[in-house]
Amino acid sequence: MSSQDAADTLTSLLMKRRSCRAYLAEQVPHATIVRALEIAQRTASWCNVQPWNVTITSGAATERFREALSDHVAQAGWPNYAPDGDFDFPGRYDGIYNQRRKETAWTYYDAVGIARDDRAASASQTFENFRLFGAPHFMLITTPASLGVYGAVDCGSYVANVMVAFESLGVGSIAQAAIAMASGFVRGHFGIGDDQLVVCGISFGFPDRDHLFNSFAIGRAPLTENVTFLDK
């Protein structure tokens, strides 16, 4: 493949990939899941420590987790749920970050028909996170506590590569930091020790392409907002 073809292929995958928030019930063949994981296993990491520890559910294991997580969050008082994350959530979003965050939320809520000031409807939509957006599979990504933020950064690269690998195989996915709001519960459910920190989850499966929740695309800032070129 020429370098132009390779760049075109990568561009096309990155342009086509979107966070998938509605799924078909059909299970993804195990061989397809393994293929995506083998691609993502090439992720670069600091000192090549490869800190991503991954638990994947299918079938009844996904249904058990979906029921248990959504019950837990509902019983804990959603939407007044006190987050129990291993990593601090941002204290606030200032300036351009707040603007991008709001624009993204509005694009999402406009597409699914939620009025901008309807907090009950947006809380109920956000609750879909804890029902894994109806996905037939779930992937939990944890990192050793001893590696701190460096392990989490490497896991972030891994998450990005998993999602692109899935896209290349026709599988939809969504990264979910929301899962990390219930880190202690999630660790308990999967029997994972305190020496592992919950980075995020990825729900995945074949996309329901006609669903309203998958009817919109989120844009990106122009390079000039993120990049400074220096040559002197």
Ligand SMILES: Cc1cc2nc3c(=O)[nH]c(=O)nc-3n(C[C@H](O)[C@H](O)[C@H](O)COP(=O)(O)O)c2cc1C
């Ligand atoms: C690490 C990470 C965590 C995310 N967590 C959530 C989440 O908890 N719930 C959700 O609906 N979307 C989540 N997203 C999806 C982002 O909102 C989405 O990637 C962003 O708005 C850009 O849209 P796109 O993925 O469709 O291009 C997450 C994305 C990343 C990379």
